[in-house]
Amino acid sequence: MADTLRRLTNTSSFSVLQDKLDSWHKDYHVISCDQNLNRCCELIELTAKIQGQLFAILNLTAAEGGHYAGVDTLKTRLLPWLGTCFSMARPSVTDDTSLQLIQDSVEKDRKIKELSFSHESDMQKMETQLCSTRLQLDSVRAELIDAKNELDETKSKSATTLLATEDEILQLKADLRSAHEQVEIYKRKLDALDDYERQIRLLRDEVSYLSTEKAMLQERLVRSRSPSPLLRPSRSSSPVRSESPTRAQLTNSSRHARLVSRFSDLYAVERLEAQSLLRRYIADLQMVQKIIFIAVVESFKIAKLAYRQFKLRVRKTLSTSHFGPESLEDAAVDYIVRNLDLYDVQASVNDVINAMNVDPHISFPPEVDFVLISTLIREACRVAFAMQTLESPLDLAFASDGELYNDSRYRRSYDSEFTAPLVMYHVWPALMEGNNVIVKGEALTRRSAPWTRSRSRSRSASPVRSRSLSPTRSLVFNGKRSLSPDRLTTSCL
Template structure:
């Protein structure tokens, strides 16, 4: 680069060009147009020679620069002044390459400027618009979700109110049943006081001979006795069950375990009372069949005798049987220092009630329940601490009372969301517990169907 610059300065081309320009200016008015044209061409030729040397220096300088600063300088200062004839005026292949690179960079910059000036064709702008639209949709969906949650909460509150109303209605119905039972009791007492077959004040000796009792009277007053027993069942559920829960909570802090214990006591009490009733009935039937004579059938005579001599029922033996069954039940547990005998009062009341219910026609019994069964609105009420959206029974609080398979008094259950495997495990555990109880009770085989022949053998 230094050598080319020295040559340019040494030749004095620039000074010669200046001198010729000054001379041409002095003679411009004198010369003809042809002479002025020749002088102009001469100036251009001299200027072209100077430009060739300058472009040679520019080419060498741009090759020595490694930071592309020369290209930026050419692009900003020289390129706007060059015309379409720039390729003809320059010499050297390397400069043409540099110029093409510069031209490409300028073209790229122009394209970027065009993209900036035309935002409708920019993909980034489209993406931003789509992102904004998606955000608006998300906000709308969040608002809809909040609205749905609010509606669901309102529906749950209405459902809870409806359940409260149902419980209040059931309470009123129970009160009506109790009043009807009291009315029936008063009517039966009035009829008994007017009957010529009224019992004497002193109790007769206990024997297998029936007391003064009209033929088939147990069937005649069946409706009034049924109403009294149903009312008694409701009273035990409302009051004595609550007292038993209060007593158990002093020993057990788990509310679920307390409710399971009371439910098991109720079911086992009915089972033990039914077994005792059938044994007692077979014993009475065998004794009365030897001396029976009269217009009424032997079954009616036996039923009348049992209704009249319910005090001969050994309720304490049934209480012991219930406590023994509860001690081997794997679903319930009790602190080691306390025994289930603390529930003997409740168990005794339930056994007496269940024994009396077997004398009705048809007899009353508690419904069979199993953990994990499908909730039935005609059979159970939901406990206040239940999940009202759950469809399965987690555990039972109180059994339902049925007559010939028809529910006449609803029970109470706790419903929770349980998986299918949980319900199957509950069913398996119940079957295993029943098998264990059969093995442990070696002297009596617990079966829901009672055989008179087996009773005679015992």
């Protein structure tokens, strides 16, 4: 008996029965009716097995007690329980209660069916969503494949484009360069248009100013012709007429600032453009910078000479008809300021190019011409001519190779030797107003003597000599070649 009881304890049959009851209670409303009945039958079978083992233990226990041991217990407890189990038990519920139980059972069955139907509908919805998600995934995959194909086509087209010939690339670069040049030309035209508009506004102001002055002069003329001695003022004693400023004096400060700014723009814009053009034909950067420096210096020389000649012609023209409060000199300067467009800048450009053709300090390839930098020369001539109309004319500082470096006039170029005391050559001239430096120039300083290279070069071997027959580089008067611009300047003075 002890072994049977130990085996029943070790198998934990009652704990297994309790676990199955708990699991059935949790899943009762979810599983179907057949599954509930199967669970119930399984529990009954398990209970019957346990009862069989308990009856075996009961039999063994009664046998161990002898014939008369345990009789009272069997009579008082087992036999009445067996009698109540095998007898027909009368139902303890009424008909109404039975009906209510049936209705509850039907209601539970209906709820179970509703839950199963909702579960099936939810499953169908989930399957539908799953199908739509799969379709979307397929469409995304198709789009990804199309994008990959387009990327492959783009790669192939790019590879085909990169296989362009070198001639085509060079042609495109040339077209781009010409387009940039056209853009620069258009920009200059726009600047010129702005200048014209400014001049128109100034001319309108001048017209109004002159009309007012004319009215005042007519009024004074009428007063001078009247017989009253009180209304006949003396010309020499009138303080108003002797102190009235001209237009050149009124605009002197604004023109001074504008011309200084334009001179700085020549260094920053036109100089770099001319340098880039010359570097296409001359590999030596020092020679390119020397050419530009000499071009600017010669432009100022020629422009000053042209200004003096133009001023002499204006004075000669105004001397016969001039009258007014200002002097003849002021009237001539005022006329030149009003009519700067009458300056023949192209003639000055030609004179500068001719002077550069005979300059022994520079060389140039024979297949090209100094007309290549005519834009820089033209702008420098215009600026120099306009600077002569100021009350204190602006001029370039005197410069010579090998001079002592002056920090107040020049700044060293980036490739200079900053401890060298002498100037190898000048990159850009300094702008002066009397003895005052307005704009600093630029110079290159070296420790080696600057005249070593120039002395070693034979003047007759210079390529410039072979280009003296160019029609644009020589001035011919009556079949004879004219003097150089420097000699012409000396002879005129």
